[in-house]
Amino acid sequence: MPTSTSLPKRSEINIENTWDLSPLCPDDEAFKAAFKEAESQIRRLPSWRGKIHTSPSDLLAYLREKDRQALTIDRLYSYAFQSSDQDTGNTAAQSLKNQCLGLYTRFASAISWEAPELLTLTEETLNRWFSEETALENYRHFLEDTLRQKAHTLSTEEEALLSLSGDMSYGPQTIFNMFNNADLHFPSIDDGSGGQVEITHGRFISLMESKNRQVRKDAFTGLYRTYAAFKNTLAAAYSANVKKELFYTKARKYASTMEAHLDTHNIPTAVYTQLIDTVHAFLPAMYRYVALRKKLLGVEELHMYDVYTPIADDNSPEIPFDKAKQMVLEGLAPLGQDYLDKLQEGFDHRWIDVYENQGKRSGAYSTCVYGAHPYVLLNYQGNLDNVFTLAHEMGHSLHSCYTNESQTYINSEYNIFVAEIASTCNEYLLIHDLLKKAGSREEKAYLLNHLLDMFKGTLFRQTMFAEFEKITHEKEAAGEPLTCDVLCDVYLDLNRLYFGPEMVVDDEIAMEWARIPHFYTPFYVYQYATGISAAIAFGSRILNEEPEALENYKRFLRGGCAMDCMDLLKSCGVDMTSPQPTTAALKVFEDILGQLEDICL
Template sequence: MIKTDSVPNRSEISSENTWDLTPLYADRTAFSEAFSAAESKIPILASYRGKISQSAANLYAYLKEKDAQLLVVDRLYSYAFQYSDQDTANTTAQAMKNQALGLYTRLFSAISWESPEILTLTQELLNDWYAEEPGLENYRHFLNDTLRQKAHTLSAGEEELLSLSADMSYGPQTIFNMFNNADLHFPAIDDGNGHPIEVTHGRFITLMESRNRQVRKDAFKALYHTYGAYKNTLAAAYSANVKKELFYTRARKYTSTMEAHLDSYHIPTAVYTQLIDTVHSFLPSMYRYVNLRKKLLGLDELHMYDVYTPIIEYHSPEIPFEKAKDIVLEGLAPLGDDYLALLREGFDNRWIDIYENQGKRSGAYSTCVYGTHPYVLLNYQGNLDNVFTLAHEMGHSLHSCYTNATQTYVNSNYTIFVAEIASTCNEYLLISHLLEKAESKEEKAYLLNHLLDQFKGTLFRQTMFAEFEKITHEKEAAGEALTCDTLCEIYKDLNKLYFGPDMVIDDEIAMEWARIPHFYTPFYVYQYATGISAAIAFGRRILSGEPGALADYKRFLSGGCSMDCIDLLKSCGVDMTTTEPTTAALQVFDTCLGELENLF
C-alpha cells in the first residue's frame, strides 16, 4: 500500500536507509582534492604520444599509467553522479557531476591519439611484444580488439576533434534527465479512498498495479498528459540525440548506428534483427496472454492502463524491506554459500539507497568502481515487483564482485551485452523458488502472472523498444524528420502490433517513448531481451542440478571483458548467435501461460 503523505526530503531519510559514499570519498573536500590531483596528471598521458609504437616497454608503461588515471576518474565520476542522483535538485552535486564529465572529456581528449597509434602496429609485432614484455599479456584482448576496429578508427587529429565533441554530445541526454527528474512534476490523483496522492516516477507502476481501475486510469492519464504538454520539446531532445548518434556513425564509417553500437562489443547485427524476428513469431502467444488478462479481469475492453494490475485476486501483504532481503536470500540459495555471503555483506553495510525522496533519480540501478564495493539505487515501495528489483540490482552488483575479484582493471568492465544476464537470472531463480512454495491456487496463479509479466516487460516490451529505436534511427539516416507526430505514430503502431486485437491502444500511450531514459543510450534495451534469454538458459541448468552448471555460471560471472562477450557465453554453454536461447525462453512463456490458463 502506498503511503498518501508527500515524498520526504533527502534530509528526512534515516542514514541506515541510504548508501554510504565514504568508501569512495570521505566528503566533498576529499573529492575536490582528488579531482585536482587527477587533473594535474592528465598531461602525463599526452606525453606518451608517438612513443607507444616504439617499444613494448613504452606501450606497457603507457597502458599502466592510463589504467591508474582512469580508475581515479571512474571513482570521481561515480561519486559525483551518485551524489547528484540522490537529489538531482542539489546544485552543488550538479556542479560536481559536470566537473566529472568535463574531466572524462579532457582525459579522453589527451589520449585521442592512442587508437590511431596502436593501429600502426601489426599483429605480428604485437605477438613479438607479448613475448618480450610479459606485462602486456594483461592487455592482449584490449590490443587485439583495437586492431579489429581499425577500419573505424580515424587519424590522430580526427580522433582528437571527435574527443573534443564528447562533452557537447551529452547535451540531449542531460537536458532530458534534468527535465525528467528535477523539473517535471505530475498532478495528484484520488487514491480511491478520497485522499490525494502525488503521482511520481517511483509510484507510477505501483498505482498502475492498483485493483481500483479508476486509480489506474487517472494515474495513466495524469502521467502521459503531463508528458504530452511538452511533446514538441521532448521530440526535439530525442531527435537531437538521434542526429548526434548519426554524426558519430558516419564519422566512423559505419553503415548504420545499430552497427556502430553493436560493433563496439563485436556483436553481429543479426543478433539484433533475429531477436525482433523471433519475438514476432511468438506474438500470437502475447495475444493469448492479452486475451486471458481481459477474461480474468472481467473487462469488456482491455486498455493500456490495465496491463500492470495483477489479474489474480490475491492479497499479498506489504513487504517491508527487511523481509524483502530475506526473500531474496532464500530465492538465490541455489547460487551457493559464497554468493549468499556477498549478498549479506551488501545488505548489512549500506550498499543500498533504499527509499524515494524529493529530487531523487527515478528507477533503480547498480554501479561499481573497481577496487570498491558496488552500490544500488532503489526507490523501494514495498511490493513484490520491488523485491524482484532488489534481486535484479544485486545481481548486477555481485556480477561486479565476482569479476573484480578475478580480473585486472582493464579486463573487469564486462560489456553491456552481458550486463543484464546476472540480474535477470536472479529474478528467474527467485520466481521459481516462490512458485515452488506457493500454498494455494490463488498464490500460484498470482506468481505465474508475475512471471508472465516479467516476460511481457523484459522480452516483448524491450524488443518493442528495440524495434522503435531501429525504425527511428533508420528514418533519421534516410533524411526523414523525427517530429512529435512521427514518433507518436511509430510508437502507437508498434503497440498495436505487439499487443494485438484484444487491446485498446489508448491515444496517451503514443507518448510513452518520451519517458524512456534508455532511448538516450541507443541500442541498449535489446540487451534486456537477449539477457533474459541467456539468463533463463543458465537458470534452468542450475535448477535442474545439471553437473557443471553452477561452475559454468560462476565462470561467466568472473569473465569480465577478458574475451569477446559472445565467445564468453559460448564457452559457458549459451550461444547467442543462434535463435535457440530466445526461442527456448519464449517457450517457457508459452508453458507458463498454459499453466495459468489451465488453472481457470
C-alpha cells in the first residue's frame, strides 16, 4: 500500500491493485472502432418506426435489436467512464467519456418514437401478442411498465425534441465532477506528529477519525473553507441541476420532481415522506447517541469535527488489503459457499481498483455491464471503515452477478430502490461476525460504536440528505432562487434538527451540501436509508437462521427488474410500503446504543 503523504501517479500503482478493463474493451483503439460501428448501427433504429405496433414479430425483432445496441453502448460507456475515473486528469479518457454521453443521446433520439408508438397498443392487444409470440414474454414487465406511464409520455415529436436535450442535461453534473475531482485542491495540515499531510477526498474521513482533536478540526475547517471559497459557483451548479430536473418534471406533467423520479420505478411518494417522518420520531435516540459521544470523548462542547472519531479505542494496527479481503470472506460465510466463491473470484481476478492516486475519482462504487464481471472502485486507506466499504461494494457486485446469471438483459438491471440492500446487508453480517469474535470489552465497544456510526451515516444522515433535496427542489418549484445563502441556511437548520441540542453545529458544516455527488442524481440518497431498513430485515433473519431466510434473500438477489421492486421485496418477506422495516431498524439502533451505554457508562 502506498505510504507517502503525496499521492502516487496512476502509473506508479502496482498493476495487481488496479482493475482490468480489457473484458469491456481491449484498448482505446478497439474502443474507437467499436464506437464508430455503434454510431452506424444507431441509424438503423428509426427504420422500425411505424412497424412495432403492427405485429408481435416486428415488435420482438425491434426490441432484440435495441437491446443488442444498448448493450454495446453500455460496454463502451463503462470502459470510458472507468478509464476517466481512474485518472480524471487524463484528457484522452475524458474525451472518450464525453463521446459516449453523446452516443447515449443519439441512441435516445433514435428511439424517441418508441414509447408513443407502444402506447397505441391496448392491454388486450399485448396479452394476445404474448400468447402468439411467446418470446415476447421476456419483455412483459418492460411493456406493461411503459403502458403504466402513459400519462407522462409525450407525443412522438415532443419526445424527439426532449431527447435532444440529453447531452445538455449532463452539464451541471459534469461541471461539478470535474471541479470536485480534477480542479479542487485542499490545503496541507499538521498531521499531529510535526509532518504535513495534504487533505484529499480519500483521506478526509481518516483525518476526521484522528484521536488528535486539532487534526480533526484543521481537516474539517481546511476542507469546508476551501468549498466556501467557491460557494457561489457551487450553488450555481447545484441550482442549475435542480432547474434541469424541474424542466423535465414539468415537461412530463408530474406534480413534483420527487414524484417524477420515484414514479420511474413505481415507488409511491409516501415511501419517501414516511421515511422522513419515521426517522424524525426516533431523533431522541440520535440525541442520546450524541450525548454519549460527548461524554465518552470528555469534551465540554461536541463539535461537528468530533462526529467521526471513534468513541471507543481501537488498538488494532493498520489493516492490509489482503487481510481486509479475508475478514470480508469470513464475515459473509452465512450467505453460503456459492456466495463466497463469487467473492473470491472477484478478489483474484482484478475486479477491484484498490488505492488512491492522483486524479482518481473520490469515494467508492461498484458498476457492472451485463455479460461482463462487475468492477469496484476503492480508495483504500487501511482502516476498518474501508474494510466495510469493501464488503459494501462487493455486495453491489455480487447482487449484479446473481441477477445477471438469472435474468435476460432487459430484466437484469435491478431497480435503484433496492440497490443498497445487498451492500448494506453485507456490512451488517460482517460486523456481527466481528462482534462475535471480539476478545475484550474494549473491542466490543469499538465495534458497537462502528455499528452505531453505520446507522448514523446510512439511516439518519442519508435521510437528512433526502430531506435537504425535498426542501430545495420544492423551493425551486415555488420560484425561490437557490442562492448559496438559501442552501446553507437549509442545510445548517437540518443539522441542528438531526444532531440535537448537545451538538455545536459549526458554521462550516453549512457547506457540506456542496461536496455530495449524489445530489446531482436527485432523489437517490433516500434509498440508502430504506436500503438499510430492508437489509437489517434480511440480515437479522439470516443470522437467526429463520426458515427460508437465505433462500428468500438469494431470490431477491436474482430478481433483477422482472417485476416491480416493491412487489419483489414483498414476495421475499419485506414490505417497504409499511413503516415497519424502518421502525424495526431504528429499534435495533436503540438496542445497540443501550449495549454501548451499559459497557461504557
